[in-house]
Amino acid sequence: MTIHVFAGPSLSGSSVLELAGVCPHPPIAHGDLYRLRPGAGDAVLIVDGVYQHTAPVRHKEILDLYAAGVPLYGTASLGALRAAEHQGHGVTGLGTVFAWYRDGRLISDADVALTHGDAEVGFRAFTQAIVSILGVTDSLVAVGRLDPAEASKVVELARSLHFTTRTNANLLASAGKRGLAGPMRLVVDVLRGDRLSDVKRTDAEDAVRGLLAENAPAPPARDVEVPVTTWRKEWSLQHTPATADPEGPTRRQVLACAQLFLPDFPDRHTAHVLAHLRPEYPEVGGDTFLPAWLDALSPEELVRRGILAEGEPATLTKHDRAIRVLVRTFRRRSGRLVYDGIPPELIPDLAALTEQSTRLLRLSNQAVQLNPKFHPGDIPADVLDTTFAALWRTGELATHVLDRGFRSLEEFREQARPYFIAARAFVAMSERPAQAA
Structure with missing residues (x-):
């Protein structure tokens, strides 16, 4: 079995893409699932996707592949969003970010959005996603390093910045103007470097390993009918x-x-x-x-x-x-x-x-x-x-x-x-x- 993994910044530099049984692809775009040629028993994991400079992966092309008998999973970023939109209809959601969308903590597409480089720089992220900041503030609050009220203010400040300008430097500068320099410094320090504490990365790596170990949730029954539209x-x-x-x-x-x-x-x-x-x-x-x-x-x-x-x-x-x-x-x-x-x-x-x-x-x-x-x-x-x-x-x-x-x-x-x-x-x-x- 091969796991076709569409990923970019969430798994930038991750060793899971080198594991046996993994076939890595760039962040998914409209048309990629039509071009894919999965073999018998293969599965598809959607992690990251593009959507601004090109059309995003469409819901019907996901359904088309699922109706053809290919198990599809979504996690971490655009994959989590599409999985929440397809609950019971073609995509199985995995991980924390998917659960946040499923349970209503997240409702905006922009919560997983960030800017990143191309394949030449390993799809390295240049800005921070709201879900990444939420993941860090949750963990800091859980261990008593961050006050819950301050955590909410940090997230609110991050939401006020467009995802294309949500760099570490801009986050710190904006926090300094609002008296949140200390709390924001805690969050940014955790998100620097290898991003090992990023919820996107954690979700994506866990999903890949779970699928390879065949202990991921079973996909829903294939009773999906895809309308034959123009x-x-x-x-x-x-x-x-x-x-x-x-x-x-x-x-x-x-x-x-x-x-x-x-x-x-x-x-x-x-x-x-x-x-x-x-x-x-x-x-x-x-x-x-x-x-x-x-x-x-x-x-x-x-x-x-x-x-x-x-x-x-x-x-x-x-x-x-x-x-x-x-x-x-x-x-x-x-x-x-x-x-x-x-x-x-x-x-x-x-x-x-x-x-x-x-x-x-x-x-x-x-x-x-x-x-x-x-x-x-x-x-x-x-x-x-x-x-x-x-x-x-x-x-x-x-x-x-x-x-x-x-x-x-x-x-x-x-x-x-x-x-x-x-x-x-x-x-x-x-x-x-x-x-x-």
């Missing part, structure tokens, strides 16, 4: 690896590769929509797929809404115009996604597309390594648009991306950024013979 489908598509290699492209990236680089994808997409139109929308009648609501929209209105290009009303028959409208506005119920998975029509090409996606994404990674100042997210939208318009040889990018199955220009840009270097290379190669002539 967001669940989208998150799964975005983050699930296309192959057994968790470092390889995701299923969404492989689909995007097809949308961006297959010359015939607009035709494939049109066929896909027409094949799935009636199953999704049985009310669409007639062999010509001409729903009544189309008659209420004039060609000028369709142009204004960006569904038709400027010159299309004059060049398309009424039937062809209707087909274009249906293809460009098609959404899976409940109305957000065009694709909620890799379509069956692409399965025969999936291996080749995955290989191509891997190769093209590698170009972007190499560009970042060669130029640390380059990042796909910084590419201006107009540069991205111009490059792919040249690749597709279209003067109507806004409607062409709809023909390729993107729901909007914004979604196209999001999916196209990692492939920009490859697209620019293809455009350069296509222009080379003309320049030579």
Whole structure:
């Protein structure tokens, strides 16, 4: 059995991450559980997680993994918070911090929040969390070194500081202004250095050792049904690896590769929509797929809404115009996604597309390594648009991306950024013979 431990500052420098049977991961973020490939009998322990500069781990992705039969545990920090939120529904809580949330002593997400470094500095904490201060004041009061009233004032003062500014120095400076320098010095001295007295660290280490010794509480019965929502489908598509290699492209990236680089994808997409139109929308009648609501929209209105290009009303028959409208506005119920998975029509090409996606994404990674100042997210939208318009040889990018199955220009840009270097290379190669002539 392997324990997949998502941890950062709570276990910074801890030897428990080196124990046999432990597979350490960085603090958990949205999508990490979709990327995880646990083996039979493995368990997941969530300790720390990120939530400001990236989305936090979502409740439904936790439920998704639990419903698949993987035991999940939470402790110490974000793990304790998620465990309290999932009591009886997917996560087993461990430790003191979890008990504080469960019993109502803690109610705020911010009580476990702190700032910390990245992997290069071992996720070292830079500020103090409220739960860490509570743990120390409790222990000092228990041994008679701190008056209960002073302990409450120390915690109240700490709560008045935003977690990003709750450094030892700031805590001491603020305490000095309120006549709490002595009590705060006691607390800060305990929390310095190796943080062996930090309740987060204690909870996390106890949880790891308990799971390895198989003496942790049994997870609840697996009677959890995860609603198949649009967001669940989208998150799964975005983050699930296309192959057994968790470092390889995701299923969404492989689909995007097809949308961006297959010359015939607009035709494939049109066929896909027409094949799935009636199953999704049985009310669409007639062999010509001409729903009544189309008659209420004039060609000028369709142009204004960006569904038709400027010159299309004059060049398309009424039937062809209707087909274009249906293809460009098609959404899976409940109305957000065009694709909620890799379509069956692409399965025969999936291996080749995955290989191509891997190769093209590698170009972007190499560009970042060669130029640390380059990042796909910084590419201006107009540069991205111009490059792919040249690749597709279209003067109507806004409607062409709809023909390729993107729901909007914004979604196209999001999916196209990692492939920009490859697209620019293809455009350069296509222009080379003309320049030579």
